[in-house]
Amino acid sequence: MFRRTVPKRLPITIVKLPMPVRPQASYGKQCARLSRSRKVFHQQKTVSAVSRREERALPCPSDVDVAPCVCSFDGASLDLDCSSVKDLDDLARVFQAEFPFPSFTSLAIADNPQLVGELPGGIFGPVTFQNITLVRTNLSAVSDTAFTSSASRLQVLDLGSNALTSFPFATLGNYFLLQHLDLKRNKLGRISDLESSSLEFLKLDSNPLLELTANTFADARYLRALYLNDASLKEVPVGLFDGLNHLQELYLMGNQIQTLSSGTFNLNSKSLIILALAGNAISQVEQNAFGTSLSNTVILDFRANSLTDLPESVWRPLIAVLGPDSLHIDGNSLTCGCDLCWLMQDATLLSHTTGGKCSSGEYLEDVSTDYCDFFCFRNSESHYHQDAPGVLKNRGRHISLLIRRRRFCVDSTADETSMTWNLYEVLGLKCLSVP
Known part of the structure; x- marks a missing residue:
């Protein structure tokens, strides 16, 4: 009888080759890698946004x-x-x-x-x-x-x-x-x-x-x-x-x-806070x-204008309503005579001005008001005035001028007389008489 011969199976040997060992990354390095990946992602996103904004x-x-x-x-x-x-x-x-x-x-x-x-x-x-x-x-x-x-x-x-x-x-x-x-x-x-x-x-x-x-x-x-x-x-x-x-x-x-x-x-x-008229050529200001x-x-x-006088009828009511140092009159060549005595002798009104100067260079507050008493007198309207320089005129039998709290007497024999006077004689308080 024919017998089939079964070949013997050879034993199979499985050889396990060693796998390459990859060094284990530390936890810190893994976090660093992840952080870099995120940073690159956000940079790409930012660049994209910037590009859109530029547009x-x-x-x-x-x-x-x-x-x-x-x-x-x-x-x-x-x-x-x-x-x-x-x-x-x-x-x-x-x-x-x-x-x-x-x-x-x-x-x-x-x-x-x-x-x-x-x-x-x-x-x-x-x-x-x-x-x-x-x-x-x-x-x-x-x-x-x-x-x-x-x-x-x-x-x-x-x-x-x-x-x-x-x-x-x-x-x-x-x-x-x-x-x-x-x-x-x-x-x-x-x-x-x-x-x-x-x-x-x-x-x-x-x-x-x-x-x-x-x-x-x-x-x-x-x-x-x-x-x-x-x-x-x-x-x-x-x-x-x-x-x-x-x-x-x-x-x-x-x-x-x-x-x-x-x-x-x-x-x-x-x-109203300020009314500025500086640097003009104003020489006349009318009432009201x-x-x-x-x-x-x-x-x-009123700085740097052409004012030479400040008529009392115009300027007294104007200055009176102002406050201290409110009228600026620097740079005006004022004639400091009898016509300005109303201001120079009134300390309150004078304090409402600032920078006022005489044509001779003195500030108004530095001018001696004795001059007003020496050479000026008030008329019936209580305004200082002086007639022609060096000449005093009277309209009565007697005239009395107050000089340094003394009296300078002039006798007259006519209703209309005039007297020429010498400055040194006036200051020396000498009495003068006229015919």
């Missing part, structure tokens, strides 16, 4: 679209600086861009002589501002509708140090929140009548061609500070300041004003030139 950092528009203007946001104020635009066309192009948030806090354009001609209407598109500063350019005019988009928000408008020959004053009533308007150092001429129920601060300094009429400020009754310095004004129209009942500061320094007529400053303001506007809290600045 558009809300609430600002795209940097590329508004260049060369620069938008900034500090969490409270959204501002735009367009000082580097090439010209007005470039400025107009900027405001054709998409502005996701068009309500800005401020616009600044400064030191750009390439801006020439008229600022056109609608140039800012739908973008609005609370404050606009557009200074030191060569703009010569402003369109009636240049700032229309900001009419309901504009509070401060600074157009100082340009070359403006005109400004749309008639449109101010449309800007019912506008409080500050600065037009100093331009070339403005005749100012049309202002109409504004909100304007509080107006600067028209250093416009050498400025012309004002009695009605220029009639409908700007809420003005608190008005600057008209260095405007070559030769006169102040009577009525110019009538009705400015809220005015606190009025500056008219460095003009060419010579006379202050009656009613010039009929402000009727109870809150200041109306009822002065008080003991007002500074009245």
Whole structure:
């Protein structure tokens, strides 16, 4: 019988090769690796976010679209600086861009002589501002509708140090929140009548061609500070300041004003703080030139004018209502004679002035009031006066002059006599007689 032979199975030997032993990382190193991985992840995420912000950092528009203007946001104020635009066309192009948030806090354009001609209407598109500063350019005019988009928000408008020959004053009533308007150092001429129920601060300094009429400020009754310095004004129209009942500061320094007529400053303001008239050529002040506007809290600045005398009928009521050191009269060459004794002999009134000097160089407070007793006497209206120098005239039978508490007697034999006197004899208390 055939038997199948089954081959013997050979034993299988499994050899286990040793696995490479990887050094066990310490717990600290594992944490460090994990920290590095997280840091790389966050850096990649930050770079991605920065890239997105560079493209558009809300609430600002795209940097590329508004260049060369620069938008900034500090969490409270959204501002735009367009000082580097090439010209007005470039400025107009900027405001054709998409502005996701068009309500800005401020616009600044400064030191750009390439801006020439008229600022056109609608140039800012739908973008609005609370404050606009557009200074030191060569703009010569402003369109009636240049700032229309900001009419309901504009509070401060600074157009100082340009070359403006005109400004749309008639449109101010449309800007019912506008409080500050600065037009100093331009070339403005005749100012049309202002109409504004909100304007509080107006600067028209250093416009050498400025012309004002009695009605220029009639409908700007809420003005608190008005600057008209260095405007070559030769006169102040009577009525110019009538009705400015809220005015606190009025500056008219460095003009060419010579006379202050009656009613010039009929402000009727109870809150006036300073009225500055320094650096003019004022030589005459008429009675009631200041109306009822002065008080003991007002500074009245008459420095560097052409005052030579201070008539008592004009200046006594004026000085009396002021407070100490309130009338500044430095730089006026005053004639310190009998006509000024009313002030020099009244310590209270004199204390209300400061800086007053005689033409001879002495301060008013340093002049001996004995001179007033020596050479001056009061008339029936109690005003000091002196006739021709060196001559005393009398209208009665006897005259008595008080000199150093003694009496200098003159006998006369006529109703109208005159006596010439010698200074040394008067000081020597000698009696003189005339026929």
